[in-house]
Amino acid sequence: MIETSTIAVIDDDAGVRSAIEDLLRSGGYQTRVFGKAADFLRSPEISECDCIVSDFQMPETSGLDLLRTLRFRRIGTPVIIISALMATTVQVEMAKAGAFDFVEKPFPPETFLEAVRSAVAKSTKWNRAAASR
Numbered sequence: 001m002i003e004t005s006t007i008a009v010i011d012d013d014a015g016v017r018s019a020i021e022d023l024l025r026s027g028g029y030q031t032r033v034f035g036k037a038a039d040f041l042r043s044p045e046i047s048e049c050d051c052i053v054s055d056f057q058m059p060e061t062s063g064l065d066l067l068r069t070l071r072f073r074r075i076g077t078p079v080i081i082i083s084a085l086m087a088t089t090v091q092v093e094m095a096k097a098g099a100f101d102f103v104e105k106p107f108p109p110e111t112f113l114e115a116v117r118s119a120v121a122k123s124t125k126w127n128r129a130a131a132s133r
Contacts, residue, residue: 005120006030006048010040010066011055011082016105020053020082020112027113029120037061041069049077051100051119056083056090067097078119082107 034040056063078100101115
């Protein structure tokens with residue numbers, strides 16, 4: 001299942017995007033990377049990914065804004081928010097908006113990959129249930 005799973009990565013920092021992309025590929029995932037949330041929201045990949053990983057703090061459209069837009073559009077793809085500032089208030093806001101998980105930067109690779117595995121498993125289960133309706 002992992003080999004066919006596609007993860008969208010949205011982060012305004014090119015170095016972070018590249019590192020996450022490398023980590024995900026080493027875990028067997030396909031990736032689509034974006035420097036801006038707005039670019040992702042306009043892309044066809046929005047409906048083709050099994051999990052979305054987004055930075056919390058980005059110019060123009062934040063990770064919270066992205067999450068709210070996805071849920072407003074009724075896109076249920078699991079979203080993992082990454083941030084160096086994981087204050088409880090941030091986590092509460094993200095949970096209310098429908099985030100699947102939060103991972104604080106810098107993160108151990110296995111912690112991050114486990115969050116992605118869980119999100120993909122949820123996405124696959126959700127997609128199977130929707131297809132059987």
